[in-house]
Amino acid sequence: MSKELIRLSNCTMAFDGEVVLNNIELSINDKEFLTLLGPSGCGKTTTLRIIGGFQKPTVGDVFFDGVRINDVPPHKRSVNTVFQKYALFTHLDVFENIAFGLQMLKPAISKEEISSRVMEMLEIVSLKGFERREVSSLSGGQQQRVAIARALVLRPKVLLLDEPLGALDLRLRKDMQNELKRIQQTMDITFIYVTHDQEEALAMSDTVVVMDGGVIQQIGTPEDIYNEPKNAFVADFIGESNIVDGIMKRDGVVEIFGRSFKCLDGGFAPDEPVDVVIRPEDVDIVEVGEGMLTGTVTNITFKGMQYDIIVDFRGFKWLIQTTDLSPVGARIGIKIDPDGIHIMKKSHYSGMFGDYSSYSAEYDDIGDASIEAEEEPEDDL
Ligand SMILES: Nc1ncnc2c1ncn2[C@@H]1O[C@H](COP(=O)(O)OP(=O)(O)O)[C@@H](O)[C@H]1O
Numbered sequence: 001m002s003k004e005l006i007r008l009s010n011c012t013m014a015f016d017g018e019v020v021l022n023n024i025e026l027s028i029n030d031k032e033f034l035t036l037l038g039p040s041g042c043g044k045t046t047t048l049r050i051i052g053g054f055q056k057p058t059v060g061d062v063f064f065d066g067v068r069i070n071d072v073p074p075h076k077r078s079v080n081t082v083f084q085k086y087a088l089f090t091h092l093d094v095f096e097n098i099a100f101g102l103q104m105l106k107p108a109i110s111k112e113e114i115s116s117r118v119m120e121m122l123e124i125v126s127l128k129g130f131e132r133r134e135v136s137s138l139s140g141g142q143q144q145r146v147a148i149a150r151a152l153v154l155r156p157k158v159l160l161l162d163e164p165l166g167a168l169d170l171r172l173r174k175d176m177q178n179e180l181k182r183i184q185q186t187m188d189i190t191f192i193y194v195t196h197d198q199e200e201a202l203a204m205s206d207t208v209v210v211m212d213g214g215v216i217q218q219i220g221t222p223e224d225i226y227n228e229p230k231n232a233f234v235a236d237f238i239g240e241s242n243i244v245d246g247i248m249k250r251d252g253v254v255e256i257f258g259r260s261f262k263c264l265d266g267g268f269a270p271d272e273p274v275d276v277v278i279r280p281e282d283v284d285i286v287e288v289g290e291g292m293l294t295g296t297v298t299n300i301t302f303k304g305m306q307y308d309i310i311v312d313f314r315g316f317k318w319l320i321q322t323t324d325l326s327p328v329g330a331r332i333g334i335k336i337d338p339d340g341i342h343i344m345k346k347s348h349y350s351g352m353f354g355d356y357s358s359y360s361a362e363y364d365d366i367g368d369a370s371i372e373a374e375e376e377p378e379d380d381l
């Protein structure tokens, strides 16, 4: 998985002068499951279309195995695409749908080889025994499997998948996520997957590319992206995050709400303003006197595994996940371990995300529930 297969170098795409992809630098390894993740309109499909050869970048180069392929048409690239709309041939059965591309091959291959390759694919996508079924008699998930088999039977080195599970219901999506991962591993090829669903991206990918506004915000493993988000956009888009202003006092010490907290980050200028991410599951609830901060519970939602509670600290509302029930109105203390505090550089996303005020109906009534700013917390430095 370590060998580079595809590279987008300095790729910019503009439509009628409007830049929709801005200076994309992306390296994709052979046999990698890479996901382009971001909100609608961020440029995922355009990036995929550039890789597939359906679009030429306005500026920049596309390389495949080290060879520049900007001018190579789609059918001459070792790349195939599965779309959200399956576009199966409804007048053909499952076998004929999958065989179609093979029958078009030049030079032609034998009927026996076509048959054995179609049957092999049916096995891989778990549709053995379905070869003579009408595609219209299949469920959405089964039709999507046929579409995947039809693309894979041509043995591309890379499969491009543009929100292929978007039309399926949640349960089926989860099943198909596992299936796709298994199929990718069985075929031992590169999958480049597009989704706006962060859970899907984290569940399936070796590498996640987070995009916004035509710009790559971060590239990393699912763990990297979740644990070490680069900026407030990534922190907010991947999972739930409380994002507050902080001041980096020195390596390993950040000031939040006028209090010093230990953290693991360093390398910032002295007193550099930063964004601080605290995940809801990393906050421990303790007795008021024992906490690093004190707040007031303003809202509770039972989530099965845990309660989501909204806690007001000086009018700034945090989401905290806890298995202990703290009633609305309760004063609670909180503790955060150093590895639960993640420091990010300020960016143009600062201040836009990570405040849960709108979650709480009582927001206007509570007003300024204060922290005990005069009290020094025990863990203070
Ligand atoms: N052929 C096109 N002509 C003009 N604008 C386009 C074209 N294709 C995409 N766009 C614009 O480029 C932006 C990115 O689109 P797209 O790559 O489809 O985003 P995503 O797949 O992330 O939702 C959008 O603002 C979209 O309207």
Ligand SMILES: [Mg+2]
Pocket (backbone or CB within 6 Å): 044, 045, 046
């Ligand atoms: Mg799209």
